[in-house]
Amino acid sequence: FTNGTATFTLGTTDVGQWTINFEDDTSGYALNLANQSRTISGSSNELTVRPFGFAFSNIAAGGVANPGSTTPTGAIFTHAGLPFSATVTAVAWISSDPADGVPTGPIDLTTHPITHFFAWQSTLSASAPYTPTQGVLGTLNNGTLAPTAFQNGVATA
Structure with missing residues (x-):
């Protein structure tokens, strides 16, 4: 990650529809009210490979x-x-x-x-x-x- 952004490349050998999910549950960048690490997560739109x-x-x-x-x-x-x-x-x-x-x-x-x-x-x-x-x-x-x-x-x- 640089300034909160990471670039990556995915490849597939077949057709299909995918959603990319990301979860960071150990970084400590986000904290709850008790000052404990919070999970940061997100997902992409559906990707279709033909x-x-x-x-x-x-x-x-x-x-x-x-x-x-x-x-x-x-x-x-x-x-x-x-x-x-x-x-x-x-x-x-x-x-x-x-x-x-x-x-x-x-x-x-x-x-x-x-x-x-x-x-x-x-x-x-x-x-x-x-x-x-x-x-x-x-x-x-x-x-x-x-x-x-x-x-x-x-x-x-």
């Missing part, structure tokens, strides 16, 4: 893995209207990730540590068509993952 992002893996349709094509002439994954499955994993930030905590750019999240305590309702949605650019955005059926779908931070949809 996953850095979500890794998608094991993407397959009818037992066939997604070939990961990035061009119109690449291998076809599946046809519109047919079901497919994927594994969604909540992952932690690592030092090589963007400092702002937002997973932008080409980041392989499948190599990140899993946040095992993640279990929150999550909605999957379609993004703008990659190609053709004039394509029509489809919808995803069964795109909501209930908290119970996650086991140790991993869910399969």
Whole structure:
């Protein structure tokens, strides 16, 4: 402590909500009417730690893995209207990730540590068509993952 202030850094390896509690019951800085040491205590607001992002893996349709094509002439994954499955994993930030905590750019999240305590309702949605650019955005059926779908931070949809 310097002039009544101390700085500290906390770190966590998983998601969750915490409250920081502080208690000093031995310093003697605060005294009661009998001149005995009084406890000084305080607590923080609730702190929420979220996953850095979500890794998608094991993407397959009818037992066939997604070939990961990035061009119109690449291998076809599946046809519109047919079901497919994927594994969604909540992952932690690592030092090589963007400092702002937002997973932008080409980041392989499948190599990140899993946040095992993640279990929150999550909605999957379609993004703008990659190609053709004039394509029509489809919808995803069964795109909501209930908290119970996650086991140790991993869910399969």
